[in-house]
Amino acid sequence: MRALSIIRAAGAETCHPWPRHILRTPDWAAMVQALPEDPDLALVALWADTLQVHALFHVVGAGRIVLASVPVEAGAYPAVSPARQGAAWFERAIHDLWGHRAEGGADLRPWLDHGTWAQAAPLSARPAAAEHASEPPTFLPPVAEGLASLPVGPVTGTLDDAFHLRLGLRGETIAQAEMRLGYLHRGIPALLRGKAPRTAARFVARLAADATVAHALAFAEAAEAAMAVTVPPRAVALRRMMLECERIAVHLDDLAAIAAAVGASSVARACETPREWLLRGLEQAFGHRLMMDCVVPGGIAAAVGPAELQALRRGIGAVSAALPDLRRRLAAGACLPRLAGLGRVSSGLAAALALGGIAGRASGRRWDARMLDGFLEYAPALERAGDAAARTRLRIAEIVASLEILARSLDFVPEGEVSVALPMVSGEGVACVESARGDVWHWLRLDHGQIAAAFPRDPGWALWPALEAALSGAAAEEMLPIARSFGLVAAGVDL
Amino acid sequence: MIGRFWKPAAAEPMPAADEETTRSLLERLDSAAQARLGRSLALLHVNGGSCGGCEMELRALRGVLYDLERFGLRFVTAPAQADVLLVTGALTRTLRVALEQAWDATPDPKWVVAVGDCAVDGGVFKGSYAILGGAGSVVPVDLTISGCPPSPLRLLSGLRALLEANARPATLRVADRRAMERRAGELRAPDDR
Numbered sequence: 134m135r136a137l138s139i140i141r142a143a144g145a146e147t148c149h150p151w152p153r154h155i156l157r158t159p160d161w162a163a164m165v166q167a168l169p170e171d172p173d174l175a176l177v178a179l180w181a182d183t184l185q186v187h188a189l190f191h192v193v194g195a196g197r198i199v200l201a202s203v204p205v206e207a208g209a210y211p212a213v214s215p216a217r218q219g220a221a222w223f224e225r226a227i228h229d230l231w232g233h234r235a236e237g238g239a240d241l242r243p244w245l246d247h248g249t250w251a252q253a254a255p256l257s258a259r260p261a262a263a264e265h266a267s268e269p270p271t272f273l274p275p276v277a278e279g280l281a282s283l284p285v286g287p288v289t290g291t292l293d294d295a296f297h298l299r300l301g302l303r304g305e306t307i308a309q310a311e312m313r314l315g316y317l318h319r320g321i322p323a324l325l326r327g328k329a330p331r332t333a334a335r336f337v338a339r340l341a342a343d344a345t346v347a348h349a350l351a352f353a354e355a356a357e358a359a360m361a362v363t364v365p366p367r368a369v370a371l372r373r374m375m376l377e378c379e380r381i382a383v384h385l386d387d388l389a390a391i392a393a394a395v396g397a398s399s400v401a402r403a404c405e406t407p408r409e410w411l412l413r414g415l416e417q418a419f420g421h422r423l424m425m426d427c428v429v430p431g432g433i434a435a436a437v438g439p440a441e442l443q444a445l446r447r448g449i450g451a452v453s454a455a456l457p458d459l460r461r462r463l464a465a466g467a468c469l470p471r472l473a474g475l476g477r478v479s480s481g482l483a484a485a486l487a488l489g490g491i492a493g494r495a496s497g498r499r500w501d502a503r504m505l506d507g508f509l510e511y512a513p514a515l516e517r518a519g520d521a522a523a524r525t526r527l528r529i530a531e532i533v534a535s536l537e538i539l540a541r542s543l544d545f546v547p548e549g550e551v552s553v554a555l556p557m558v559s560g561e562g563v564a565c566v567e568s569a570r571g572d573v574w575h576w577l578r579l580d581h582g583q584i585a586a587a588f589p590r591d592p593g594w595a596l597w598p599a600l601e602a603a604l605s606g607a608a609a610e611e612m613l614p615i616a617r618s619f620g621l622v623a624a625g626v627d628l
Numbered sequence: 629m630i631g632r633f634w635k636p637a638a639a640e641p642m643p644a645a646d647e648e649t650t651r652s653l654l655e656r657l658d659s660a661a662q663a664r665l666g667r668s669l670a671l672l673h674v675n676g677g678s679c680g681g682c683e684m685e686l687r688a689l690r691g692v693l694y695d696l697e698r699f700g701l702r703f704v705t706a707p708a709q710a711d712v713l714l715v716t717g718a719l720t721r722t723l724r725v726a727l728e729q730a731w732d733a734t735p736d737p738k739w740v741v742a743v744g745d746c747a748v749d750g751g752v753f754k755g756s757y758a759i760l761g762g763a764g765s766v767v768p769v770d771l772t773i774s775g776c777p778p779s780p781l782r783l784l785s786g787l788r789a790l791l792e793a794n795a796r797p798a799t800l801r802v803a804d805r806r807a808m809e810r811r812a813g814e815l816r817a818p819d820d821r
């Protein structure tokens with residue numbers, strides 16, 4: 134692992150729990166050169182602050198997490214995208230937000246910035262007022278002659294995200310698929326800066342509603358690591374239970390969407406009903422149906438008493454009771470056979486994109502952030518086929534596993550406080566939490582109790598490129614079931 | 629066989645439509661529009677920069693437990709079929725054109741409902757360089773439904789206010805109602821999600 138040794142040889146700054154190595158520019162370039170020989174070193178995230186560009190690598194088999202940084206010199210840094218395809222969107226976003234250029238980058242088109250913002254490079258040291266020259270996004274040229282171009286979005290009328298997908302069709306087959314995101318950019322990284330973690334948590338909770346608990350928790354854990362704060366055991370236990378509840382609710386929502394996409398409306402209904410009972414239980418237990426703002430740095434937002442735990446038990450019980458019927462319907466119906474072979478992701482692509490969550494595990498990638506924290510000895514269910522059917526089966530398996538975790542935890546919630554006061558200290562931290570869609574990472578640096586820089590890495594950074602790849606070669610009419618099987622959300626990527 | 633084990637849950641009892649909302653809305657609706665639409669509204673969701681929470685609750689509303697069609701409400705997927713635009717999100721600058729285009733493509737009479745705190749006035753994102761601050765910054769808003777996100781019951785009560793305001797004068801001729809019902813039948817959204 135030559136790239137790894139180059140990183141390790143560089144001096145490090147303190148970042149909890151994993152140090153951040155600061156590479157000189159030539160060493161960073163050498164690291165990029167060595168990356169193709171180290172396919173196991175997966176690039177999870179690439180982001181920046183005003184002075185440096187940061188990379189987060191993960192060696193899945195070894196459970197090793199490595200942070201590396203390079204100073205930005207004359208507005209530029211050596212690109213990582215020639216060696217890691219997943220880096221391209223990050224490099225484009227870094228340019229849009231901080232103004233740093235990826236020297237030698239594979240793709241230099243804007244990404245989040247569609248030419249509409251009030252400021253250019255809003256996170257740079259001196260953001261300039263943007264000239265309002267709104268340009269339509271540019272797309273890659275067709276891969277072949279004679280492709281019919283079909284645009285999808287940003288308004289889809291399907292009760293979900295705004296995105297733009299450009300399909301190149303040859304007859305009924307998708308020959309080329311290109312995503313354009315950024316429509317939902319609300320400027321969250323800029324809103325986090327200069328705020329205390331407790332205040333900033335309100336924005337983090339609204340990065341992506343389907344992972345509001347996961348994002349809030351990863352952010353809180355990063356802040357707590359940076360401040361060397363220990364959270365009371367009761368809060369730790371309740372946070373983990375919220376996370377499992379969120380996972381169940383999102384999997385049911387995704388399963389309903391997948392089923393509806395293949396016309397299995399009775400399966401969709403069998404998902405929607407228990408999900409609604411669960412959300413009502415969550416509202417009674419934690420005060421919010423989606424548990425938004427319930428996890429805060431230092432603990433959880435409100436005390437949870439016996440009556441609340443009882444409501445939670447009822448909500449979870451409704452899902453347990455409905456599960457046999459849902460499984461029967463899935464097993465008996467045409468839903469799974471319809472999904473077989475659709476939207477295949479190879480194990481190689483999953484590794485190259487650092488694809489986590491259901492989508493990664495459906496392609497045999499054995500990685501679940503719950504393996505990291507020792508909270509339980511978690512052996513995630515795995516599939517090999519990498520198709521839409523495998524992703525659907527895994528969702529059911531994970532609902533079962535989450536229900537088991539919850540059943541075990543409900544009787545052993547430790548007594549005591551649910552939050553601690555936060556000190557006004559400086560420090561740096563990073564944390565990872567498994568959301569329903571995959572690994573959510575948060576990094577932040579605190580300066581006397583206030584956020585100096587922060588970056589959230591949503592699983593969507595790997596999921597959307599995986600969809601792009603899975604769509605090419607597919608039949609146009611399979612687009613919806615394939616897309617639904619990935620469970621895509623743009624808000625977390627759009628920031 | 630399986631069907632025997634699965635009983636559809638009873639639909640929720642409905643809270644009364646909010647009087648205040650109904651009144652404020654009435655003032656903005658012209659009687660011609662009311663006569664034409666009667667008691668059926670086609671809803672088009674337009675994402676204006678949402679975190680996805682408002683969409684989750686709209687999906688729950690569409691789901692089996694809230695029985696939307698009982699109230700003459702249904703979701704459609706194209707502006708040309710819509711009476712009402714349900715706009716979510718703080719309205720990012722990038723989605724401004726999309727909202728304007730959806731509004732232009734929706735036939736008159738049409739209504740805009742700002743769904744969720746973000747769509748009402750930008751919500752927590754107020755002041756960001758990337759947003760305009762709610763649906764009202766670009767199109768005229770007829771009804772706001774606050775909440776982050778608004779619960780399905782709250783959404784339903786807001787939309788009911790829209791319906792009731794809309795159906796107030798009982799001047800709908802039988803022929804018009806027949807035509808409208810036919811139209812409602814044609815437009816009934818298939819399981820589109």
Ligand code: SF4
Nearest residue numbers: 679681744745746776
């Ligand atoms: S109102 Fe709340 S739930 Fe709705 S889009 Fe805004 S932040 Fe998300």
